[in-house]
Amino acid sequence: MATDSQGAILVGGTTSGTNELGSVPWNTPFIARFQSTGEQGWVRRLEGARGNITGVAVLPGDAVAFSGDVRGTFTFAGTSLTNATENSDMVLGVLESSAADRWGRLYGGIFREYVSGLFVDAQGNLVTGGVFDYETDLGGGTLNPYQASEESPFVVSHGPDGTHRWSRAVGEGLNLTLLGVTSSGQTLFGGYLEDGEVIRVDQTEYSAEGGKGLILKLSP
Secondary structure: EEEEOOEEEEEEEEEEEEEOEEEEEEEEEEEEEEEOOOEEEEEEEOEEEEEEEEEEEOOOOOEEEEEEEEEEEEEOEEEEEEOOOOEEEEEEEEEEOOOOEOOOOOOOOOOOEEEEEEEEEEOOOOOEEEEEEOOOOOOOOOOOOOOOOOOOOEEEEEEEOEEEEEEEEOOOEOOOOOEEEOOOEEEEEEEEEEOOEEEOOEEEEEOOOOEEEEEEEOOO
């Protein structure tokens, strides 16, 4: 959930059947805007897709960024986007404040991507976190730090127009629960590091006995 400069409330999720969000098949992802008093404004459903919108954030000018994990085929900004596998891909996109499509992308590979958060910095850059299985491509080439690692946490940044800026993966062992962006554009991410696990970020290894929290700061 997020709020824009007018106090409107932006939410994302998944919907099924017939309700206030419309009539759609099971597990249809959506983004919706509500007035500060609770009245519904607009709803943008990713019809044809199956999955969930797990992050929304407001860009300068009140455009709405969103992220999630989906499969199937849907149309966004005049382009057909398809994930024909049974595993979810990461979806990332931006809507105008009026709900018109600005741009949308699918990222991933043949394995699963699961998205758990989205933040926007003061320049409108998008920062997304989640986990992937084995390997993925989030726009900057293949990420596969340990060659055969299930549920590797990732954090990735894209520009306001969707251009890949950077991406990082740390290998299994970190339960990613923390994600944020500082006012200076630095990215904070982390969570619970499991007992006996070792993760690697660039050339530095982190480990814990008995389990402990870990927070990493990445430069803009």
